[in-house]
Amino acid sequence: MNASTLGLWSRPDLREAVAAEDWGAVLRIYRKAAGLSQTKVGELIGLVQPDVSDIERGRRRVTSVEVRQRITDGLSIPPELHAGAEASTPPPVASLVLPGPGPDDDLLSRLTSATQSRVKVDAPTLDWLDRLLAEHRSAEDRIGSRPMVGVMRQQLTTVVDLYGSARGPLADRVVRLASEHAQFLAWMAQDQAQTPAALAWYDRSHEWALEAGDANMAATTLSMKAHMAWSGGRGDRAVRLAEAARWSAPGASLGVQGMAAQMAARGHALNRDGDDAHRLLDEAQGLISRASERPEDEPAWMYFYGETWFELQRGMIAMHLNDWSAAVGHLTTGLAALEPTYLRDRTWYGACLAHAYAGDGESARALLTALPLIPDAATIGRPHSWNELHKTAAVLMRAGAKEGRQLVDALTPFD
Template sequence: MGRPYIVYDVGDLAPDLWSHPQLIAAVAAEDWGAVLRAYRKITGLSQTKLGERVGLVQPDVSAIERGQRKVTSTEVRQRIVTGLGIPAGLLQGHTEAPAAPVAGLVLPGPGPDDDLLTRVTSVIESEHRVDTPTLDWLDRLLAEHRRAEDEIGSRPLVGVMRQQLRTVVDLYAGARGPLADRVVRLASEHAQFLAWMSQDQGQTAAALAWYDRSHEWALEAGDANMAATTLSMKAHMAWSGGRGDRAVRLAEAARWSAPGASLGVQGMAAQMAARGHALNGDGDSAARLLDEAQGLISTAADHPEDEPVWMYFYGETWFTLQRGMAALHLKDWRAAVDHLTIGLAALPDEYRRDRTWYRACLAHAYAGAGEAAPALTVALEAVPDASAVGRPHAWNELHSTAALLLRRGAPEVHQLVAALREFD
């Protein structure tokens, strides 16, 4: 039985369709039968509808897909290229050599040997077969980029990661057997990280598109953990947008749709559902799910080898902070202050982006509790980092804090307003 594909509304595909590895490989080989088959599988178009796009009748489309008819005419080739909107850069003779996937980032520790580095940066141009060491190195690059984003934020890394994803996708043309599955899995992880960074920068449409693409690739690669994670992160997006019901539904879908997911990934989904309930004012459901999520994560900690690499930040400190966030939604200001203060004290300095966000939330909690002086102190400390790495979410939280203090007539709030204007 074949692996499932997401069926798209063709009008919403945009150029992102042409980042799919099967399509890229088929176009690069000028295997027009494979191009048509892959295009129809991804878009859900019938042979008749696809034929209308490329100026061919259904029997001709069928014959090309089955290999019974070869595309030798320049006119027919151009009709396919134009009708399907194939980017010129994917066609033979127009493909640019991929740049090094680590541009702009120097990794700590020993790098790859010269031969491996050559394979990573020029594998598409050469006849080298995609191999395990190459994919191992790309796995390491992604892990290092994730860690870097914790400290420097998403803005400096978005361009690098787009370039690296293209390198991974291009590898598909030379991958065979289990290596092909691994390339798709790696592409799914890159797309999820790009979605997260797009969301962090307030680019909601781009984030949703990347999460959808990551989810599709995860299903194709049989990766239950990433399939569930993408749904959990879409729940996080809904929560960020103030849509509690949608956050709960997506988080629940993350749990039931991927029963093979690890305990840690299940815990993340339960926690995301708790956020949605807290946003809706349902404190009992939020507390129950947070307890369940913390139990799952604690059990998972006994076998870290069973967890995907992107779960590295989940632990007791993280859950303390989540309880603080739930209390903030429920306007239990004192509990929010206590949890966020404890969590921030234990959060390592290298998590600069997260420290900025939770500081902004702590300032809001203090303001809600009527403690203007510590609210101002914490908020003013967070402003420079919010401007550098935490925007727009931490930035918006600081503005909410300032607005709350202004409504309550807090003294010295003009200092925070001035600081926000200075860095805005």
């Protein structure tokens, strides 16, 4: 018995649940419409009945890519309904949509004519697109990825459309720009836990980077794949991809090499290899410190790496090594210096700090740190910050601390 024979996937409520990635509603609606038990649904998707019950009731959140894939495959969800499938392919041709103040009239006219009439592309147009991408990266730090995806998909379409009119060195610049846009889309998909889409965009970005001869972006895409492996709990793969980022792109800048070294450090920390984790993080910090002496040699996307960022990374590594006191110290220092407008990152590292307090037995501090983060975690911080707050609640509950139930009660209205 499957959805295609029952015609279930024509149901608006089921389609809406898939689009929203509300897996509890997907399982509940599918099961009741198909007349199946929780045990039978569990057999279809490779989970036991208590797990199905917990997901349906919202007691367990589906954050694992593997579990989402089991649900997708087991229930025969049509690919066109799944958000990751749509996001993994380049968008159709569309006009450029500007999120705020646009370019001067001359540049806007030049860009419009280039995309519509295939006239010769010029350097000022590409310079403007470079600046616009930099502004979008900065905006994403402040407001999160969700509002940016549609704009960036349309902007990438514009860049790709310019390629047919570009000649000589300008054509190389267009390919490089396309690679940078694809990498940014990959990062935003990754930020929203759309792993298949992120991998597809990183692959596209890497291919275009190689075509353009851009060693920095080629290495960066591999480093970000290492970051995805780390996020998924795969330490060995994170280390291998980070190492590949270094040996496969020998022309990469010092900063980009430092990015790869710190990604490898994360993988080692995940594997509880503290010596290699600390050694590589020290090496990464040294490389990026040297890079700061010649910022003109670094690509635009390296703006975020600095002393504050490394302080926060030391906190993350300490968490992996269960050195909770050190984690609290590093994260507290890093958050105090983090740009106030970086709401997404302040929410994420704040949630990690709450977790570290809970791990260190500081239940009251954990709750006090977590509660103010909930509104932002529920909006710009989903799924990562939100999941981290739930992990904090679970640590407190296992310790028998009353603050665990208080945090759960505070989170529940937003679930």
